[in-house]
Amino acid sequence: MTTPSLPRRATILEVARAAGASKTSVSRYFGGERERLSRELQGRIAEAARRLGYHPNQMARGLKGGRSRLIGMLVADIRNPFSVAVMHGVEQACREQGLSLLVCNTDNDPAQERDHLALLASYRVEGLVVNAAGSPDRELQGLAEQGIPLVLLDRELGEVEAEVVGLDNARAVDLALDHLQGQGYRELLYVSEPPEQASPRQARLSRFRQGIEARDLAGTAHCQPLDDGESLQRTIADFLARPGGAPGALLCANGNATLAATRALQALGARLGETGLLGIDELDWCALVGPGITTLAQPTEAIGRAAVECLMHRREAGDRTTPARRVHFQASLIPRGSTRR
Structure with a gap:
């Protein structure tokens, strides 16, 4: 049984001949110096490379040219x-x-x-x-x-x-708190993964604590691994059952927290809007759940x-x-x- 041979790779010289260009011009085209070539010459080289199936060996180029x-x-x-x-x-x-x-x-x-x-x-x-x-x-x-x-x-x-x-994590949390306060929510539960190993989590949690104090809002934080769904569900259940009846909302530190909080709220039969929910990070499914989930979208x-x-x-x-x-x-x-x- 014969082993089929691999197709031969086109060479840079063959591309140059097919494009009617010099080998140096082709090297410049694939080496990040395309701006030194005319648009017409760039087009000829691109077409010749496509026709011949030529792909430069970037590792070899790196070893040769640094x-x-x-x-x-x-x-x-x-x-x-x-x-x-x-x-x-x-x-x-x-x-x-x-x-x-x-x-x-x-x-x-x-x-x-x-x-x-x-x-x-x-x-x-x-x-x-x-x-x-x-x-x-x-x-x-x-x-x-x-x-x-x-x-x-x-x-x-x-x-x-x-x-x-x-x-800008501080500005993002400020934007979230201003929106929730403007919608009439007075007590907030902040949901996050443990902040120790990620500076954005630390910055967002710190700004949340500063922000609720500055706005005279009541708030607490749940910063636990989100794979422990039962722990989060108990925390949210206690939040929903809090005495006093002031309107409450959940602020989620990222997309993972928003997903975990949404699952817990659904399991508890909570009505979105009556209990507010806002998540940092826009996810495709956020527009599809119930009345839609308010988010802060990152560019x-x-x-x-x-x-x-x-x-x-x-x-x-x-x-x-x-x-x-x-x-x-x-x-x-x-x-x-x-x-x-």
Whole structure:
């Protein structure tokens, strides 16, 4: 029995001949210097490459020219809708700049996080977008000292000098509290995962506590693992049964908390609106549940693109003494029936 041979890969020289161009021009086209070529020549090279099925070997190019054209992205939980949406923005921005995206999912495991960081460094990535699960300060600082630009996505690490891109968490919580107070809710239950390992959770919880005091609202927080549905359901049941009867609402710190709280409210037979519900992060299903769930939507596409822009800016500047920037985006309120009494 003979083993079928693999189809031969087209070469850069064959693309050059088919396009009526020089080998140097084709190299520039695939090497991130397309702007040096005329639009007509770019079109001929693209068509020739498509016809011949030519794909450049990016790893070989990186070894030869010192640039891999790879951007690494470390994601704490790839199942999180926020992570997926931001990743799409990162990938779109990379594609437009002739870069390829290499994604590693840590499953919120600090050990996997360290292993993946070492793997990404071995691929000679030109920059890293990091949504940290643990506190890999030492590993990230080592990569920064090697000259690899870093952008921290949605989470800050105290010991690492890196660009940070994410939501303006304080303003988002203020927006939520103003809306709930304006709708007549006077007692609030804040639902979150444990905040210790994620700076946005810490920032949102802190602002919630400050905000209810400033607005003279009553409030408490449930900050427990959300896979313990019974614990959350008991907390919400106690909240619904509280004496006094002042209108109450749940404020959920992220999409996972919104889903867990919605399940608990449904199990308890609570009516949305009578009991308010507002979640940070817009999810596709939020418009489909009951009267609709009010959310604060993050501009995930813009956040992902900004992360790549910050990486490119840091790479081109090449100056470690330049202060790292903080790029914060504003959330948008999407009011629905869950906060309409």
